[in-house]
Amino acid sequence: MxxxxxxxxxxxxxxxxxxxxxxxxxxxxxxxxxxxxxxxxxxxxxxxxxxxxxxxxxxxxxxxxxxxxxxxxxxxxxxxxxxxxxxxxxxxxxxxxxxxxxxxxxxxxxxxxxxxxxxxxxxxxxxxxTGEQVAALAITEPGGGSDVANLQTTAVRHDDHYLINGSKTFITSGCRADVLTTAVRTGGPGAQGISLLVIPGDTPGLSRSQPLKKMGWWASDTAQLFFDDCRVPVANLIGPENMGFYAIMANFTTVHF
Ligand SMILES: Cc1cc2nc3c(=O)[nH]c(=O)nc-3n(C[C@H](O)[C@H](O)[C@H](O)COP(=O)(O)OP(=O)(O)OC[C@H]3O[C@@H](n4cnc5c(N)ncnc54)[C@H](O)[C@@H]3O)c2cc1C
Structure with a gap:
């Protein structure tokens, strides 16, 4: 007692x-x-x-x-x-x-x-x-999620913009996100070639699946995203080019605010 x-x-x-x-x-x-x-x-x-x-x-x-x-x-x-x-x-x-x-x-x-x-x-x-826009994080790809250092979506720089090609899957809020914080390969293979780019939801060449069916969390839209020559300004690069892997790891493990 x-x-x-x-x-x-x-x-x-x-x-x-x-x-x-x-x-x-x-x-x-x-x-x-x-x-x-x-x-x-x-x-x-x-x-x-x-x-x-x-x-x-x-x-x-x-x-x-x-x-x-x-x-x-x-x-x-x-x-x-x-x-x-x-x-x-x-x-x-x-x-x-x-x-x-x-x-x-x-x-x-x-x-x-x-x-x-x-x-x-x-x-x-x-x-x-303010709730006017919806944000999503797009890292996982159909080829694998745990192995972030091996992601395959490419962003090739041309002057003041990148051209993005590839796809992402299991993206929470992916069907309706306006702001997509996206992991892309801007450099060579491995962790040192990855950057974070914000891809606006209305970017031409971006298409989205219907919400993926899941065992639970039904009310959460979970999408596959396809990037076909998506043109995104270099001004949307978050942090230094090719340093995105470290930002992703910090995002997975720490509280920032
Ligand atoms: C409902 C839902 C919402 C999600 N939302 C998001 C989101 O908003 N944004 C986003 O980017 N991703 C999202 N994801 C994806 C999630 O982060 C991935 O599912 C996760 O990273 C695992 O990746 P994978 O499914 O490709 O599995 P895999 O990486 O293929 O792994 C499959 C299995 O193998 C094991 N495995 C993998 N590598 C090794 C290894 N080296 N040694 C031993 N075992 C290993 C894993 O533990 C796992 O059991 C979401 C997933 C779900 C289901």
């Missing part, structure tokens, strides 16, 4: 060490948002294989979408624990697909935040944090 009491007290102390009243207020606000805007519809959205695009704007207006991103690019102040409470509450909706689709910005934007210029942050990050 004493052991259980001690355990409960330790857990309470630990919680209070990281989660303040401010976190609790954010949790309650996120919970209300989920109860009103998501929970009543999740079953229908899962069956439909999609959720309405307006949800991004609603989540942005509720201060949920951009939590933890710098205010100067349209984010909402908040530490890592603020993000934890928000995403815990989103998970309560009972649909991993909605959380994954709504959250694809959190894998697509960090490399831009980390390595992008101010002009790129204004152009790519702000519209996503």
């Amino acid at each position: 004493q052991l259980a009491t001690n355990y409960r007290q330790t857990m309470t102390n630990t919680y209070q060490q990281y989660f303040s009243n401010e976190h609790e207020m954010a949790r309650q606000a996120a919970r209300r948002f989920v109860q009103k805007e998501i929970a009543p519809f999740v079953d229908a959205w899962e069956e439909a294989g999609s959720f309405p695009r307006e949800l991004y704007q609603k989540a942005a207006a509720a201060g949920i979408l951009g939590v933890g991103y710098p205010e100067e690019w349209g984010g909402v102040p908040g530490d890592l624990f603020m993000q934890i409470v928000i995403w815990e509450e989103l998970a309560r909706a009972g649909s991993g697909g909605v959380a994954a689709g709504l959250g694809s910005l959190n894998i697509a934007l960090p490399p831009i935040l980390l390595l992008g210029t101010d002009e790129q942050k204004e152009r790519f990050i702000r519209p996503v944090l």
Whole structure:
């Protein structure tokens, strides 16, 4: 009995060490948002294989979408624990697909935040944090996902633009993304030949599959993308050319904001 009491007290102390009243207020606000805007519809959205695009704007207006991103690019102040409470509450909706689709910005934007210029942050990050645009991260290819250093999609430089050819698969939010943070091969083989480019969703030569069928996460659109001589300005290169592998590894393993 004493052991259980001690355990409960330790857990309470630990919680209070990281989660303040401010976190609790954010949790309650996120919970209300989920109860009103998501929970009543999740079953229908899962069956439909999609959720309405307006949800991004609603989540942005509720201060949920951009939590933890710098205010100067349209984010909402908040530490890592603020993000934890928000995403815990989103998970309560009972649909991993909605959380994954709504959250694809959190894998697509960090490399831009980390390595992008101010002009790129204004152009790519702000519209996503306001919910007007959707962002996706495109790394995995039909030939293999774990072996990132071996990716085959090429971007060949011609003066002020790259020509991109290849394909990507299993891309979360891939069907409707406007901002595609994409790993491409700009150099020789291996990890040293990879760069990150933002490919706008309306780029001629970019085509997308129908949402791929999956065992779960039905409400999250997951697409295959095809690049056929897609012309993308060099101004969309994120960080130095041929250094993209390291940005990708940082994106997989660290928290940036
Ligand atoms: C629902 C969903 C959403 C996704 N969203 C995105 C997204 O938004 N963006 C994106 O870029 N990707 C996305 N992915 C892709 C995901 O990152 C890849 O599926 C993952 O990287 C694994 O790649 P793969 O499926 O090609 O498997 P493979 O790399 O072919 O691996 C197959 C199996 O072999 C094993 N294996 C691989 N290499 C080795 C090795 N050297 N030694 C021993 N075992 C090995 C793996 O562990 C695995 O079990 C998504 C996938 C899913 C299913």
